[in-house]
Amino acid sequence: LDGDLYESTKVCLENLFFRIVPGGCLILDDYPLPGSRKALDEFFRDMGIDLKPIIECDTGAAYFQV
Secondary structure (H helix, E strand, C coil): CCCCCHHHHHHHHHHHHHHCCCCCEEEECCCCCHHHHHHHHHHHHHHCCCCCCCEECCCCCEEEEC
16 A cells, blocks of 8 residues: 555555455555554554554565454
8 A cells, every 4th residue: 555645545545455355464655654654543443453563664664464
């Protein structure tokens, strides 16, 4: 997922998250950016999911298993 900003990341999560199979991975390219991180944190908080990155890359990407 490469949303860059809060709103675009939020829209992508709302429309694409439910297409990830259980045990699949979500890769957020811009995890260090405040808007992207906030959108991801809010989305999972609202879903009641405690999700932590399984890998954070020095390129800024983070991998999450769902």
